Amino acid sequence: MKKTLALCCLLVLAGQTVSAQPSEPAQQPAAKPDALSWTVLQTWKTEAKPLDFVQSLDGRMVFVLGGDSKVHLHAAEGQKLGEIPVEPGTVAIDIAPRGEMLYLMDGNGAYKALDISFAKDIDIAGSPFLGKEAAPVAIVVFSDFQCPFCSRVHPLLEEVMKRNPETVKVVFMHMPLNMHQQAEPAARAAIAAQEQGKFWQMHDALFAAANSGLSDADIEKAAAGIGLDMEKFKAAWNSPATQEKLTKDMSAARLAEVNGTPTIFVNGRRVNAPSPDVIQKMIEQELSKKK
Incomplete structure (x- = not known):
């Protein structure tokens, strides 16, 4: 009678006795960690513990x-x-x-x-404004004629002006956003209207026209509607001098770290949550500094 073979047998290999086991998946060697390196970019010390x-x-x-x-x-x-x-x-x-x-x-x-805020030094020379030129508090608004939120901020600023007719002026500065294709032509049109002393009339007309898309035809219609000399307007609209003034405003926006519209500053201090009461408080703070 044949004897039953044992499941495990002894093998003699190279002079050593080993026990045969059921096969297992071969284990991969542990991956070596990536080499770590660093560079000290700067070092400085604070003055307080x-x-x-x-x-x-x-x-x-x-x-x-x-x-x-x-x-x-x-x-x-x-x-x-x-x-x-x-x-x-x-x-x-x-x-x-x-x-x-x-x-x-x-x-x-x-x-x-x-x-908290840091006051920015914003060059407002030559920019259109409402109020007294020598007012001790300047509210600067960076705006875009195709921005729906920008059209809503003007009534807020008018209310602030009514509260502070002797001490505040509102300064308009252009920041047409790339996402708005007609914002840049509209900004140049407003600058061209300013040359004829009708910036604020054009300001209102452009925001009104923005509801219909603000095409070039809309801009020309707005210019004619406020009584501009159209020959002078069209020449100024596309002139290098007008583009230079627009570039100046956009450079001021970059220096002031403006990344959206509308953005409002009170004597160079950014208004983070615009409302009449918030702006009024900032105005009073600025006036207190001058006493």
Whole structure:
């Protein structure tokens, strides 16, 4: 009678005894980790003992909460931009993406939000304005004639002007957005109308015409409707001098870090949440600085 073969047998290989096992998938060697490297881009030191810090998402500013109960603002390269006093016991900070809001937390869990801004030096020479030329407060609005939100901001600014007829002027600056194909021709048309002393009439006519698309024909109709000398208007509309004035406004917008319309500044300070009350408070703050 044949004997049953054992499932496991002994094998002698190279002078060693091994036990044969059921086959298993071959294991791959562990992958080597990628080589890690780094480069120090810059180094600088804060003037106060840091308790917390945060950097804006655009990488341009660093906010350091110091043990001296101040938040020290620095450019990313280390230059001091300013400082904000905070309540003793503040232990943590955070900021909005562009650094326009500062959030504070103290050891007792009390939360505080601060609206902060840096005044921009905006060149408004030659720009059309409403109000008295020597008014101590200048409200600058960067606008686009095809932007539906821009047409709604003018009544807000008119209300502000009524509240402050002696101390405020409203300055209009052009920032036609690339997404609006007729915004740039409309801006040049408004500049051409300004040469004939009718900027604000053209301003209103262009915003009204924007409801129908603001084609070149619409722009010419608006110009004729406010009584412009059409021969002079058409010459100025496409002149290099007009384009140069528009380029000046757009350069000012870039320097002021304007990335949308409408954007409003009060004496160079950006208005983050435009409303009559918010703007009025900023106006009063500016006037208090001049006393």
